[in-house]
Amino acid sequence: MTTLPLLPGRCTLVGAGPGDPELLTLKAVKAIASATVLLVDDLVNDKVLAHACPSARIVHVGKRGGCSSTPQAFIDKLMIQAVLAGEQVVRLKGGDPFIFGRGGEEVEHLRAAGIDVQVVSGITAGLAAMGSLGAPLTHREHAHGVVFVTGHAKPGDSGTDWPQLARTAWQAKLTLVIYMGVSHLDQISEGLLQGLPATTPVAIVQHASLPEQREALTTLGDLVHTVHREGLQSPSIMVVGDVVQGARAWASQQQSQHKAALQA
Numbered sequence: 001m002t003t004l005p006l007l008p009g010r011c012t013l014v015g016a017g018p019g020d021p022e023l024l025t026l027k028a029v030k031a032i033a034s035a036t037v038l039l040v041d042d043l044v045n046d047k048v049l050a051h052a053c054p055s056a057r058i059v060h061v062g063k064r065g066g067c068s069s070t071p072q073a074f075i076d077k078l079m080i081q082a083v084l085a086g087e088q089v090v091r092l093k094g095g096d097p098f099i100f101g102r103g104g105e106e107v108e109h110l111r112a113a114g115i116d117v118q119v120v121s122g123i124t125a126g127l128a129a130m131g132s133l134g135a136p137l138t139h140r141e142h143a144h145g146v147v148f149v150t151g152h153a154k155p156g157d158s159g160t161d162w163p164q165l166a167r168t169a170w171q172a173k174l175t176l177v178i179y180m181g182v183s184h185l186d187q188i189s190e191g192l193l194q195g196l197p198a199t200t201p202v203a204i205v206q207h208a209s210l211p212e213q214r215e216a217l218t219t220l221g222d223l224v225h226t227v228h229r230e231g232l233q234s235p236s237i238m239v240v241g242d243v244v245q246g247a248r249a250w251a252s253q254q255q256s257q258h259k260a261a262l263q264a
């Protein structure tokens with residue numbers, strides 16, 4: 001009797017998008033469906049797992065896994081062991097796997113263990129947040145580029161030089177898209193105000209792309225007050241720059257359409 005050779009294990013890092021399961025790519029759906037093991041991060045919507053094979057093993061490795069947060073070294077070990085055991089491993093990460101969330105570090109560890117990793121890009125939260133407000137991140141007149149920046153530095157790291165970043169954004173007309181910023185709001189806004197006018201428009205979007213999405217449009221000078229007043233919390237994206245005016249225009253257009261529909 002001939003025995004079929006075992007399929008070699010594989011690992012694919014898959015971006016699950018910002019939350020709305022319809023924002024998954026077709027490639028992500030295919031990868032999820034072919035997985036035998038899925039290691040799932042915190043911010044991944046459970047609805048995305050409906051594409052998984054019923055026999056697949058699903059491991060939540062974020063805060064919802066039970067402990068405060070699964071140590072990164074443990075996640076790396078789990079992935080490597082599963083691949084070596086011949087499993088088809090999908091590492092599901094919120095948004096895009098290579099925008100924050102340690103995707104880069106995971107790939108380095110897997111490659112160091114001799115494992116080839118495939119990557120399926122996803123829609124990052126910063127894109128979805130502004131898209132949901134009907135406004136662009138770049139604009140020929142208002143913004144020549146975008147900076148994706150974290151508001152939460154690695155412990156021991158001095159973190160972003162906010163005054164310097166603000167001066168650069170002002171001179172070069174750049175939009176700032178700040179991830180993980182709401183818990184360091186005072187420091188961020190104080191730093192940004194050293195290089196950008198207090199009137200600079202800011203959008204804060206919590207739970208972008210999900211039914212529970214909430215947002216506020218404000219200015220840099222009023223940012224801290226607005227976030228506290230509206231009770232906006234993590235996970236949120238903050239977008240700083242003139243492109244936010246587009247979100248304002250869209251919001252007031254929608255309001256007048258709504259009013260007109262009520263009066264009709």
Ligand code: SAH
Binds near residue numbers: 098
């Ligand atoms: N890889 C992810 C980012 C991981 S870092 C991506 O590409 O989107 C986690 C941070 O992302 C959160 O603290 C928050 O700032 C942001 N984030 C993720 N999902 C979000 C969502 N649906 N709405 C708003 N912010 C979100």
